[in-house]
Amino acid sequence: MTIRLRGHHLLCLLGYRGMGYSDDFCVNMTAIYEKLRVEPETEVEIITGPDDVCKAYPPDKAYHCEGTVYGLDADVLAKLGLRAGERGSWQSICDRVAKVMVPEDISHLCTTCPWEKYGVCAEGVGLLAEGKSLPKVGA
Template identity: 45%
Template structure:
């Protein structure tokens, strides 16, 4: 079972093998591939830093505990009809995305995210809405 915060549910949709460090990319790629290959993998929704935050590099500002990130987590979970403490399979999370999320939500919810400008998260939402699942990294 993986522990993930709300924000990373959206980040996984847009993930294309880029990240903050080699260790972070390796960790994110492993999780992404597991969810792509095994959509029944269980996810525990947590408040605050999760298993992806654990590999955030020590250099630079550690944003995983910023108030704005906590707010984004809450906004995403509320939008998807989910709550901290729930345990769901990735395929159940995908069902929530298909029911409650549209690509333009990324522009609003993730307005201050530096990765948003690449457009890959909106593409990821579109892929999920079309039933294609996570993209190959």
């Protein structure tokens, strides 16, 4: 099973701790996060636009999966040296994050993200940089 992810979701997943836009969104995001956490050799395809995380975005919220987030996607991919269309294991993406990023990069890349203020994505980058695993959701 290949999980399709857009650029900025590569970082969102590092900081996912169970918070989200709706119950359905959290169920979907937790399933993706735990699959990648438990099976890091899972193949990830980097795509442009709405991905497997976006498919559970609540219909009653302002839809942001198109538009302004494309710039963030591009910035994250540039930082990681990745391109849309590439495929690789989740572990290879985590290894790349650990090699090229520091926690402070989140505050520079993700300035418009409402989740940035919680510090969880920076924490996730820090865990990888220290060679540690991401935590189980709810742990």
